[in-house]
Amino acid sequence: MRQTSPLRLHVPEPTGRPGHATDFSYLRLAPAGKARKPALDATASDTADLAYSLVRVLDDEGNAVGPWAEPAVDTELLRKGLIAMIKTRIYDARMLIAQRQKKMSFYMQSLGEEAIGTAQVLALQKGDMCFPSYRQQNLLIAQDVPLVDMMCQLFSNERDRLKGRQLPVMYSMREHGFFSISGNLATQFVQAVGWAMASAIKGDTKIASAWIGDGATAAADFQTALTFAHVYQAPVILNVINNQWAISSFQAIAGGEATTFAARGTGTGIVSLRVDGNDFLAVYAVSQWAAERARSNLGPTLIEWVSYRAGPHSTSDDPSKYRPANDWSRFPLGDPIERLKQHLMRVGAWTEEEHIHIQKQIEAEVIAAQKQAEAFGTLANGQSSSVATMFEDVYKEMPWHLRRQRQQAGI
Amino acid sequence: MSRHTSSSSRPMTMIQALRSAMDVMLERDSNVVVFGQDVGYFGGVFRCTEGLQAKYGRERVFDAPISEGGIVGAAVGMGAYGLRPVVEIQFADYFYPATDQIVSEAARLRYRTAGEFIAPLTIRMPCGGGIYGGQTHSQSPEALFTHVTGLRTVMPSNPYDAKGLLISAIESDDPVIFLEPKRLYNGPFDGHHDQPVVPWSKHPLGNVPDGYYSIPLESASVFRPGTDLTVLTYGTMVYVAEVAARETGVNAEIIDLRSLWPLDLDTIVTSVRKTGRCVVLHEATQTSGFGAELTTLIQEHCFYHLEAPVERVAGWDTPYPHAHEWAYFPSPQRVGDAYRRVMDGSPGQPDSGFVVNHSRGG
Numbered sequence: 001m002r003q004t005s006p007l008r009l010h011v012p013e014p015t016g017r018p019g020h021a022t023d024f025s026y027l028r029l030a031p032a033g034k035a036r037k038p039a040l041d042a043t044a045s046d047t048a049d050l051a052y053s054l055v056r057v058l059d060d061e062g063n064a065v066g067p068w069a070e071p072a073v074d075t076e077l078l079r080k081g082l083i084a085m086i087k088t089r090i091y092d093a094r095m096l097i098a099q100r101q102k103k104m105s106f107y108m109q110s111l112g113e114e115a116i117g118t119a120q121v122l123a124l125q126k127g128d129m130c131f132p133s134y135r136q137q138n139l140l141i142a143q144d145v146p147l148v149d150m151m152c153q154l155f156s157n158e159r160d161r162l163k164g165r166q167l168p169v170m171y172s173m174r175e176h177g178f179f180s181i182s183g184n185l186a187t188q189f190v191q192a193v194g195w196a197m198a199s200a201i202k203g204d205t206k207i208a209s210a211w212i213g214d215g216a217t218a219a220a221d222f223q224t225a226l227t228f229a230h231v232y233q234a235p236v237i238l239n240v241i242n243n244q245w246a247i248s249s250f251q252a253i254a255g256g257e258a259t260t261f262a263a264r265g266t267g268t269g270i271v272s273l274r275v276d277g278n279d280f281l282a283v284y285a286v287s288q289w290a291a292e293r294a295r296s297n298l299g300p301t302l303i304e305w306v307s308y309r310a311g312p313h314s315t316s317d318d319p320s321k322y323r324p325a326n327d328w329s330r331f332p333l334g335d336p337i338e339r340l341k342q343h344l345m346r347v348g349a350w351t352e353e354e355h356i357h358i359q360k361q362i363e364a365e366v367i368a369a370q371k372q373a374e375a376f377g378t379l380a381n382g383q384s385s386s387v388a389t390m391f392e393d394v395y396k397e398m399p400w401h402l403r404r405q406r407q408q409a410g411i
Numbered sequence: 412m413s414r415h416t417s418s419s420s421r422p423m424t425m426i427q428a429l430r431s432a433m434d435v436m437l438e439r440d441s442n443v444v445v446f447g448q449d450v451g452y453f454g455g456v457f458r459c460t461e462g463l464q465a466k467y468g469r470e471r472v473f474d475a476p477i478s479e480g481g482i483v484g485a486a487v488g489m490g491a492y493g494l495r496p497v498v499e500i501q502f503a504d505y506f507y508p509a510t511d512q513i514v515s516e517a518a519r520l521r522y523r524t525a526g527e528f529i530a531p532l533t534i535r536m537p538c539g540g541g542i543y544g545g546q547t548h549s550q551s552p553e554a555l556f557t558h559v560t561g562l563r564t565v566m567p568s569n570p571y572d573a574k575g576l577l578i579s580a581i582e583s584d585d586p587v588i589f590l591e592p593k594r595l596y597n598g599p600f601d602g603h604h605d606q607p608v609v610p611w612s613k614h615p616l617g618n619v620p621d622g623y624y625s626i627p628l629e630s631a632s633v634f635r636p637g638t639d640l641t642v643l644t645y646g647t648m649v650y651v652a653e654v655a656a657r658e659t660g661v662n663a664e665i666i667d668l669r670s671l672w673p674l675d676l677d678t679i680v681t682s683v684r685k686t687g688r689c690v691v692l693h694e695a696t697q698t699s700g701f702g703a704e705l706t707t708l709i710q711e712h713c714f715y716h717l718e719a720p721v722e723r724v725a726g727w728d729t730p731y732p733h734a735h736e737w738a739y740f741p742s743p744q745r746v747g748d749a750y751r752r753v754m755d756g757s758p759g760q761p762d763s764g765f766v767v768n769h770s771r772g773g
Contacts, residue, residue, distance in 0.1 A: 131488070163525050172524040179491060180524040184515040190481055191516070194488025201444060201470050201494065208488075220508070224481035231476055393522045394561050396529075396584045399629065399673035 012252035016324045024332050026252075027306065028052060028260065032059040032279075033066025040289070041298050044266045051262035051272040054306060057281035062342035068285040075349045081122060081280055082340050082350065084142040085114035087362045089337065091141060092311075094366050095154060099315045103378040104154045104168045110135045112278070112310030112328060113243055115336035118142040119283035120209060120239065123291050124177070130209045131179045131192035133216065134169050135241070143176050147369035156384050157377030163385040163392075186212055186219035189238070193228045196236035196294070207235040207294040215246020217261055218254045226268040226302065235294035237287065238265065238302040241277065243309035248322040265302030277305030278336040281343070306333060387411050422612040423619040425596045428570035429459045429535075432577035433497060435623050437467050440495060443581060445472045447482055447499030447535075456501060457537060457596060479509035483534060487516050490530040497581055503538035503590060504547040510555075517586040518561030532587070533580045538566070539592040539647050539694055540726075541600060541740050545733040551646075551695035551726070556588045557672035557704065563628060564671040566590040568649040569599070569616035572669060575626030583628060592646040600647055601654035602743045604736075631675040633682070637664035640688035640753050643679060643705050645671060648692045648741065655746035661754060663690075671701060679705075680712045687718040688753045692746060697725035722749045 016022025035055040038046055057069050064072070092109040099107040110117075117138035121130065130139050140150060149161070153171050156164040162172060172180035179188060179195075192210030199206045212222060217240055229236050240261045244251045265272030271293070276282045283305065290301035310328040312319050324330075344350030377383020391398060391406045398406075423431060436443045445460060451474035454461030464472040475482050479500050486496035500506045506513070517530040540549030556564040563585050567573035573591070580587035594600045598610045611617030634649050639662040642652040649667045656663040664682050668674055683689050689709050691702040702723045709721050724741050732739050 129492070161525060161527075162523065165525065166523050170523070172527050174524075174527045180520065180528050182516060182519075182523070184511055187484060187487075187511060187516050190484035190512075191488035191491065194485030195492045196488075197485060198444075198489040198492035198494045201489075202492075220480055221484055221511070224478050224484060227476050227478065228481050228485055393526050395563070395673070396521070400676060401673060 012250065012257045014250035014252065014323065016327060017322065018320055018324060020324060021330065022324055022327055024330065027332060028054065029332055030054040030056065032056040033069070035066070035068070037067035037289070040293055040296065042271055044269045044271050047271050047273060048266045051266045051274055051304075052260055054274050054276055055282050055286055056276040056279050057285060058279045058339050058343050062339065062346040064281050064343065068282055073281060073284055075344070075347065077122060077284075078280065078340065078344055079349060081115075081118050081142070081284070082337065082344060083358060083362070084118045084138065085280070085337050085340065086359060087366070088114045088118065088138045088141045090359070090362050090366050091137070091147060094370060095151070096315065098154070098370065102380050103374065104156070105379055106168045106315055107154065108134055108169050108314045109311040110137055112335065113241060113307050114138050115280045115283050115340070116239070116241055116277045116305045116307065117211075119280050120237070120287040123284055123287035124207070124209060127177065127206045128209060129177045129179055129192070129195050129206065130211065131188040131195070132181060132211045133185070133188070133213055134181050135213070136211050137169070137171070139178055140171065140173060140176060145173060145176050147366060148373045149173075151370060151373035152376055155373055155376070155378040157373070158383055158385055159373070159376040160385065163389045185216040186221035190221045190225040190228060193225045193232075193234045193236050193300075196234035196300075197228070197232050200232070200235055205295060207237070207291060209237045209239065211239045211241065213246060214240065214242040214244065214251045214256060214261060215249060215254045217264065223268075226265060226270060229300040230269045233297075233299040235297070236300045237290045237294060238270070238300055240302065240304045241307060242304050243307050245309045245313070245323070247313045247317060260304055262302060262304035270300050270302045272302040272304070274304045274306065276333055277307030278333040278339060280336060280340040308333065420618050420620040422617045423570045423574075424598070424611045424617070425567070425570045425573045425591070426457055426459050428574040428619045429577055429591065430461060430463065431619065431621070432574040432581070433460065433463060434466070436497070436578060436581045437463065437471060439623065442493060442495045443471070443497060444489065444494055445497045445499075446475045448475055448477055448501050450474060450499050455499065457593065459535070460499070479505055479507070480512055483509040483512040483517065483532070486532050486534075487512060487520065487530050490532055491520070491528045495531050495581060497533045497535065500534060500536045502548050503536035503552050504550040506534075506536055506552065513556075513562070513586075513588075514559050518559050521585075522561060529584055530586045531584045533577070533583075533589050534587070535589045535591060537593040537596075538590040539594050540731055540736065541594040541602070541604070541647060543733060543736055544731070546730050549731040551590075551693065553590060553671055554695060554699060554701045557701050561586065563587045563673065564590065565628060565669065566592065566646045566671060567669060568592065568595060568634075568646055568667050569614070570611050570619050571616045572626055572632070572667075574619055575624050576628070576669060578623065579625040579628050582625065587628075590646070594647045599650045601650040602740065603654065626669070628670045629673050629675050630670065631666050631668045631678040633664060633678065634667040635663065635665040637662040637686070639663060639686060640690060640750060641666060641679075641682040641686045642690045642692055643668060644692040645669065646694065648694060651741060651743055651746055652692055655743045655750060658743055659747040659750050661747075661750040663750060676708065676712070679708065683709055683713040684716040687716050689713070689717070690722045690724060690746070690749050690753055692724045692741060694726050694741060696728050697723055698728050700725055719753045722753050724749045
């Protein structure tokens with residue numbers, strides 16, 4: 001065929017820019033209860049349709065419907081999940097203010113994404129290891145990690161267990177199954193697979209949980225992780241949080257246009273599901289399913305969690321420069337806290353009064369923790385670890401050149 | 412210097428010595444795992460892992476997809492779990508896709524977690540030229556690693572050291588880049604490519620203990636004692652330095668660094684203060700090469716003992732060529748010429764060949 005018109009470069013664009021409304025029809029939504037629940041030993045090709053659909057449990061009225069609503073989740077666990085989500089949101093809001101007050105240099109909220117990590121970590125077991133990105137603070141909060149410990153890292157103060165070496169939010173808490181966060185995107189995704197391979201090599205029963213955002217799926221380590229997970233059938237849950245945005249880039253520029261991130265999994269031979277990330281019950285049910293698969297030697301599962309990054313990317317970001325200001329209010333999957341609250345109230349396990357009471361209680365708890373953490377110092381008052389510690393832990397033993405440099409630094 | 416537990420020894424090539432080191436460590440430590448491209452069933456394209464999978468099983472020694480980032484990234488995760496991975500990058504020329512995992516992750520993990528997670532990895536990479544390997548089978552990228560804080564970079568020059576150093580690398584809780592000069596795999600090589608190669612079985616350093624022994628990291632060896640000048644080198648160039656000493660009659664003290672960084676400064680400084688002259692020699696390209704760091708250390712620590720400017724002999728600042736291999740590879744002739752310059756040179760009369768261009772910018 002003869003070329004009749006000049007070639008044109010295709011550069012994807014979001015439908016909504018500042019001053020315009022986003023058309024969310026690209027989201028490939030499905031009604032609650034519609035997506036089926038495959039057998040635990042399903043193959044990747046068995047899940048091909050689910051990779052383009054959406055697993056949802058909670059309907060618009062807050063009822064738990066469909067195959068993923070079975071078995072019913074214990075109400076106490078749901079209440080615990082709701083409280084953890086509320087706590088995460090309040091923690092984020094307080095830390096945002098603390099950053100504005102220059103008590104720390106930087107912060108990142110997880111507004112709107114609270115359900116995903118919270119529900120998954122409640123479906124995991126002690127000893128499993130999460131390899132988070134920087135927006136999974138809920139993995140810690142849902143385990144009731146003392147907020148003071150987290151805040152001391154943010155403030156880089158004398159109690160910061162990372163000795164002021166890492167940017168705020170780059171937590172590391174081995175005893176809580178929380179691997180060290182790196183600024184380099186996607187690196188942890190393949191490390192999680194390696195950790196899972198190690199667990200299998202040793203005949204252990206622990207599994208790994210890997211975390212990545214939609215934007216970072218474009219990094220080489222994403223595909224590498226999928227290949228290794230598939231080749232070695234590693235006991236890992238590969239979580240992709242599609243919050244639609246990578247800083248200012250719409251998910252289409254990461255390769256999401258006319259496809260899904262879950263489909264990347266089935267293409268690599270990995271059982272893959274696409275799930276409503278703002279539906280706590282769906283997140284819990286699917287996480288439990290994937291964890292059971294991994295623990296039963298049935299291999300890895302990739303899950304695309306469809307959600308929305310409601311807040312700015314970080315404290316250094318202003319989303320009003322690239323997307324509509326009211327975008328979140330128009331996002332079809334809503335707010336995870338509101339949706340779980342609606343469900344719990346519907347089943348008589350939560351009340352508006354209780355909600356207000358618990359919110360107040362958590363606010364007091366967060367403020368008290370902050371006060372305690374600030375007593376150990378903040379970036380603003382420079383009460384940090386000794387400068388001499390800057391030279392430690394580069395190697396197991398300090399080599400001569402670092403001892404010399406420490407002396408040159410006058411310490 | 413080394414610690415032995417074995418009594419018997421036998422001739423081994425460097426390949427066999429490296430394999431023996433992995434065999435010993437797979438046996439001693441159930442957390443040691445070995446993997447990489449073609450490393451498992453086939454036993455490696457250089458035979459360094461031959462028979463290990465049959466002996467220890469597929470869960471300890473296995474093949475990996477062609478993904479350097481994946482190999483090192485998975486190894487970092489395994490290290491975080493508590494294993495002690497020994498991974499192979501088929502050629503040092505192909506480590507680049509793993510750079511992020513090596514530099515940003517393995518090298519920094521202990522530091523950024525204040526010791527909560529460590530990366531006790533050994534990353535083996537065949538390196539160096541002299542084999543008609545062309546651009547992507549000849550590189551010596553050590554300077555890209557010595558610049559990375561948190562890494563240890565090691566390069567043996569003979570079978571005895573290869574085994575002892577590899578065992579130390581595997582036992583080290585720090586990530587170690589273990590560079591293996593593939594030109595030395597089957598025998599020493601002094602740059603005289605027109606002469607027959609002597610096998611390791613005819614060389615005293617080819618005699619290797621069967622069992623466990625280790626050579627400490629950060630320990631250089633005085634490969635050839637001398638009094639006229641000090642040669643700081645490693646890998647294949649150790650033998651080129653030696654033959655150049657013989658051919659010129661310069662009584663060179665040749666120091667095989669073995670551990671490039673962190674290195675054994677005492678041995679270096681003691682030697683240069685004794686001889687007062689120094690030649691730095693490596694295959695890698697010259698500019699910003701590891702020789703620049705060595706030269707600076709000499710300047711800092713031996714300035715008042717120096718009788719002549721420090722000379723560098725290195726690969727030219729070009730990609731590694733194919734047809735012009737022997738014009739590129741630092742030859743005994745080039746090294747010998749450097750010895751003579753350093754011996755003849757008078758202090759304060761540098762002959763760098765540099766002509767100031769007064770017309771620049773005019």
